[in-house]
Amino acid sequence: GAVVSQHPSWVICKSGTSVKIECRSLDFQATTMFWYRQFPKQSLMLMATSNEGSKATYEQGVEKDKFLINHASLTLSTLTVTSAHPEDSSFYICSARDVMQGDNQPQHFGDGTRLSIL
């Protein structure tokens, strides 16, 4: 149980393109999902917390207009990287927590999306 599906796994696109990444909880409901970014050989950096039915909470330094987050249902959150540039190339990972479980339960991670902007 507790499977999180992230799509796509790989994206290679030209500079200026907007890219949408989907994160789905397949067998549980998630009122909260988390979006992380990870550069090579570095740890996870939380970008934003996605709340179902309300606006996302962004971490300091993360541009809201650049990284659009939508959490329209209890099983789906999307991250759109708008007008992507080479410096946005990174590994993007989502995670979710089962709404039925307590705060001591781990986050369940998607497999990540490797984004390469040419």
Add this chain to the structure above:
Amino acid sequence: GQNIDQPTEMTATEGAIVQINCTYQTSGFNGLFWYQQHAGEAPTFLSYNVLDGLEEKGRFSSFLSRSKGYSYLLLKELQMKDSASYLCAVKDSNYQLIWGAGTKLIIKP
């Protein structure tokens, strides 16, 4: 500020035992997690500690001392597939996860 410290890299031999330490300074404490992350993949959950003491799960064990702000992950009977980064994460008073930078573990034959 909030801070989690782990060694950057460790090397160990196949079949041996290795201990990865994690010290933390956070605003409140609501549990400590250890995750394993292979290169290019997402993290996978290994263990959770909220009370002092040792939690054992097969070849992996995790220890916590809240008074010392200290935890370790103990890996026994090391296998080559254990080569990965190990991430320590603490849940603070707001139940936000604070992540360490990770420890890259290299296993040699």
